[in-house]
Amino acid sequence: MIVRKLRLDRGLSQEQLAEMAGISTRTLQRIERGARASPETLKCIAAVLDTDFSLLRKEQTMPAEPNSLPPSTGLTPEERDAMEYVRDIKGFYGHAVQYAVVMVVLLLLNLFTNPDYLWVVWPALGWGLGVAVHGMNVFEVFNVFGTEWEKRQIDKRLGR
Incomplete structure (x- = not known):
C-alpha cells in the first residue's frame, strides 16, 4: 500500500x-x-x-491481515482505514454502474422482444435490492455487521 x-x-x-x-x-x-x-x-x-x-x-x-490492506510502516492506521473506505466506495460505484448498464440493455431487449409484458422489472428489483444493500453497507447506514459484531464472532470462534 x-x-x-x-x-x-x-x-x-x-x-x-x-x-x-x-x-x-x-x-x-x-x-x-x-x-x-x-x-x-x-x-x-x-x-x-x-x-x-x-x-x-x-x-x-510483512504478513497481511485477512480481508484488509497489508500493514505498512509508511501508512498510519487512519490512512489505511481511509484507503479501505475509498476502495469500498469505488466498489459500490462500480456495482451501481454495472447495474445501470445491464438494466438499460435488458429494458431495450424487453421492449424490442415483448413490449406487452415488462419482465425487466423483476431482475431490476432483485439486483436493485442487492445494490441498495451494498450501498447501505458501504456507507454504514445500518451497521449490523460492524466492529462489535466482528469482535463477538472472533471471541465466539476462539471460545472466549
Missing part, C-alpha cells in the same frame, strides 16, 4: 508510474493491492518514486 501512497503523493496515475517504471499497469495494480513483486520490479518503482528500495521490500515481507 505504500506504493499507492507514494504514487498519489507525487500526483501520478497508475498508468504514468507503470510506464515510467517499465512495468505493466496491471502489475502495478496488483502490487498496490498487496501482491508480491520481484526485487527488480520494486527497484524500478523505488527509482521512479525516489524512495528507498528497502522500504518497499519491507512492506512485501
Whole structure:
C-alpha cells in the first residue's frame, strides 16, 4: 500500500508510474493491492518514486491481515482505514454502474422482444435490492455487521 501512497503523493496515475517504471499497469495494480513483486520490479518503482528500495521490500515481507490492506510502516492506521473506505466506495460505484448498464440493455431487449409484458422489472428489483444493500453497507447506514459484531464472532470462534 505504500506504493499507492507514494504514487498519489507525487500526483501520478497508475498508468504514468507503470510506464515510467517499465512495468505493466496491471502489475502495478496488483502490487498496490498487496501482491508480491520481484526485487527488480520494486527497484524500478523505488527509482521512479525516489524512495528507498528497502522500504518497499519491507512492506512485501510483512504478513497481511485477512480481508484488509497489508500493514505498512509508511501508512498510519487512519490512512489505511481511509484507503479501505475509498476502495469500498469505488466498489459500490462500480456495482451501481454495472447495474445501470445491464438494466438499460435488458429494458431495450424487453421492449424490442415483448413490449406487452415488462419482465425487466423483476431482475431490476432483485439486483436493485442487492445494490441498495451494498450501498447501505458501504456507507454504514445500518451497521449490523460492524466492529462489535466482528469482535463477538472472533471471541465466539476462539471460545472466549
